Amino acid sequence: MKSVLLNDIGILKFQDIPEPIPDLGETLIRVTKCAICRTDAKMWAQGQRDLVLPRVLGHEICGVKEDTNERCVIWPGKTCGKCIHCVVGMENLCVDMEILGFNKDGGFAEKVCAPQSSLIMIPKTLEDHVACLAEPLACAINALEQSSTSAGDTVLIFGGGSVGLLMAMAAKSMGAFPSIVEINPEKLARSRAFREYLDIRTASSVTNQLFDVVINACPSSETFWPGISMLKAGGRFCLFSGFTGDEVFPVTCLNEIHYKQLRLVGAYGCKRDQMAKATLILNEFQEAARLLIEEEIHLEEIPSRLKSVLDGHTLKIIVNIKPE
Ligand SMILES: [Zn+2]
Ligand SMILES: [Zn+2]
Helix, strand or coil: CEEEEEEECCEEEEEECCCCCCCCCEEEEEEEEEECCHHHHHHHHHCCCCCCCCEECCCEEEEEECCCCCEEEECCEECCCCCHHHHCCCHHHCCCCEEECCCECCCCECEEEEEHHHEEECCCCCCHHHHCCHHHHHHHHHHHHHCCCCCCCEEEEECCCHHHHHHHHHHHHCCCEEEEECCCHHHHHHCHHHHHHHCCEEECCCCCCCEEEEEECCCCHHHHHHHHHCEEEEEEEEECCCCCCCCCCCHHHHHHHHHCCCEEEECCCCCHHHHHHHHHHHHHCHHHHHCCEEEEECHHHHHHHHHHHHCCCCCEEEEECCCC
16 A cells, blocks of 8 residues: 655655554554644654654544444554553553554555544544544643633633644633734734634733633743743643753742642643544534645655644645545
């Protein structure tokens, strides 16, 4: 079958590989569309903790079950089902996790194998290229749930890339009021249609307003101190994107957490039920979600696009693998 295989760091090739054979409990999926994530570009450029080579990348997958012809998206994890995290329903933290596109072959290929339990059937009216956004949207939902976001809450999101924008959409769907801080005017221009459609407020710098929830959807540790100081008493800061650098935070910053009785939470990946929720939100907000998709390309074009994805010069690119 046709695939795009990462043979080594920086060496990505369009090539024929054998069709995957399902393990026990797995199903073969014909991939219809797979979105490119910035993590794919990072793995190509510099590798990643969980990456095992050679590897078919791609973890934002929509496809058709080979046995029943049902359309589905794939929760990209394969878990042990037995560890303490799996048992209490925090399967995204499984100690023995395998991830499609990281240490198990992913969606930049005509077919992929995934555990039956990781398949989420999608609404009839949800288009495949929009359904691909379910995985990043589910990660955003996880951040909102970890920070106990509910209707009426004001939510400040640092970072106006595709995940920050999806997070704002998810916040809207919960009845919350999202605002985005994005310092890059080019990114703001690119997302204008989406933001206007959903009436999402933006600022190019921090404001004086106080918020119930602050989430970083960008890796800059410079968002932490302003983010903490912009929370109302009892507010929540969610560390969604890992920080880069090794900045030390002043004690006065940490004491704000004490005096204002703030909660500092983390969010990593997503759970199956959050992906199911994501497909429903995408179905409801399909018109808006389409505005995040800038381009559809073929498998063989992936290698030429990763540089611009890595540099943050795109919203979403969808790889059109096998239209139904
Ligand atoms: Zn991703
Ligand atoms: Zn487990």
